[in-house]
Amino acid sequence: MYELTGVTKRYRRGKATVNALDGVSLTVPTGDRLVIKGPTGGGKSTLLQLLGGLDRATSGSVVLDGTDLSRLSEAKLTRLRAERIGFVFQGFHLIPTLSARENVETALVPLGLRTAERRRRAAEALESVGLAERAGHLPDELSGGQQQRVAIARALAKRPQVLLADEPTGNLDESTRDEVMEVLESRWRELGLTFVLVTHDSSLARRADRVATLSGGRISLTERTRGPAGPAPAPPGPPAEAASGDAGQLPAGDVPSDDVPSGGVPSA
């Protein structure tokens, strides 16, 4: 469970400072799924990096299950990333020289597993994303969708508590988007992860129960108690989907805005 209070991230570029995040408060219950959308430059990636411990907030606190990430030492933060966070990037970020299985193994290296156990878990993770036969292939030899599935396997092989995905379908064409999203969704459901997903995909955003919109570094939350027609939105472990720990200010939602960003992304 994530609890963010008054999180601000300020970038300094020369004399100008950019408030990428401006007093964001937010709660993501364990096992919950939060979809973040918003215009480009809105601060989505910045927020996700703070959640994943890839960066530190300028002020405010990012608490994961009682641990304040902004107060952790570099070593502890690294350890936390290794054990508890699974991150999926828009650009895959696979190591080009390593095979699919070896790429998955890189995430297991910091856990200090024995080689055989590492291999077994990597193979298992690849199988769970449907790439068992491609284990020996280099990233170059895989399609974009397959590469992203390798990246998902890499993020999940460590059995994290949290899965963070920053526009995981952003570099993919229409047909592969669904393939990747389905994998993500099924893994989330199966593993009971806390899942934060940044996406411009409006159909997905429409399906989601909780959608946060980041614009100009400020967050606004849209709550849906009732899922649309499709699959029953019944995430397993969560306390209650309705229980909105929205310390998030401005819970009011400009609901129709859901549909807007799908097409033309407004220039920043």
Place this chain on the structure above:
Amino acid sequence: MILTYLRRELRRRRRAQLVIAAGLALGIALVLIVNAASAGLRKAQDEVLQSLYGLGTDMTVGKSFQQPGASGEGEEGAEGGDARRPRFDFDAQEGEEQGSDMLMLDSFATLTGDEVATIAGLGDVAGAVGGLSLRDIGVNGSFDPGRIVQGEDGGQDQAEEGQDSGGAAPGGPGGSEGGESRIGGGGAQFDVNQFSVFGADVSRPELGPLAALEVTEGRAFATDETEAEAALVDADYAAENDLAVGGTLTMADTDFEVIGLTTPGTGESTADVVIPLATAQRLSGHEDEVTGVYVQATDSTRLDAVAEAIGARIEDAEVTTADDLADQVSGSLSTAADLADGVGRWLSSLVLAAAFLVAGLLAASSVSRRVREFGTLKALGWTRWRVTRQVLAESLVTGLFGGALGLAVGLGSAWTLTQIRPDLTAELGAGGLGGLGGPGGGGGGPRMGFGGQEAAQSAGRSLDIGLTAPVSADIVVLAVALAVVGGLIAGAFAAWRAARLRPADAFRRIA
């Protein structure tokens, strides 16, 4: 995982690694070559010095000449004067060929046998032998006493005749003029010839000039031939003077058997004739005296101490070490040696530094192209050290490869150089040996060099020495170490810096 990753990286980025390795290899090969060449030059110079000195001789000791003013002009002074000034007695009849020769000291001051023993007994001295440099000066010819002649014209004729017959030697005194009858004509025809003779301690053939001699024909001295009337003759001198093994050479009214012909071995000419020391002392009238002492130290690092001890124990001792001598050798050899010592070393460190710099920059740029990769690994929970270690392993392999390549190129070049053996010339000028022996003039020290006079007389004598390029194990080890360290430094620093970034910052870097 480290190994898998390492293997994959190296295979995939083969070309970049090759460029870095080549840079390192260049530096290492150069260091090797310069080192080998300068070792070769040093060896060549040692050869020259050895031939001047005798194998295994670390220093020579002579005595500086002191004017015998204060000590009195008594018997000793007179004797000394006699010894240095040759006097030939001619008593032959008119027109008769006659000859005479003398063995003269080729130096102004000598050391005694006791002093040789003193030097030999010093600490750090492995051995010391005395040697006596002599010069045999012979005069051969006929002498015409003047005749009493009548008439003016005749006198003139006779004088001309006398001049004509004067020959190479100073002409006879002209007739005294005036008067009706006078002594006219008269003259002499002389050949003055000289050659160098060295009295060597045959009981210690491993020390001093004897050690450098190579007997090409006949035999060397036996160690018990200390008083033999036997001689080794320089092959060139023998050829010029029709001497052969088994023949006879007469010096100071003594017949010497020529037991062997010699060449100077490593190059420099020795004395024309070598005879046992005791014999030389006896015939020259310098019993128990030597002109120089050839000293071998137990340890080449103790040379200064030995030189100092000798200076303290032997009055007016003049110690010449190989270093002093090396300063006297000029020509392309010493130029090249100086070059290798100075510029070469300087140049090779410069090239090495440049090679490392280039390799470092290349490694750094290849690391910076991987900043995103390192950011990803860090995002996956790799520590900074783990990332750096990975790059270190890659750098190590690259360094080892570069080292091996450099070693191959360097050793190959050294080997090629040794095969070609380019000739270098050592100039052993008069000035050069003058410093050592002090020929002519009043102020010179004792003559130490064996055959020094020849060099002094034919100023600019040169000696060709083939250059080799020996490679020592030390250098090989050093080169490999340099390569490894160079490779590590090249990669590690950049990796450490790159791995310092937070993943978020690393991703923002433009790859």
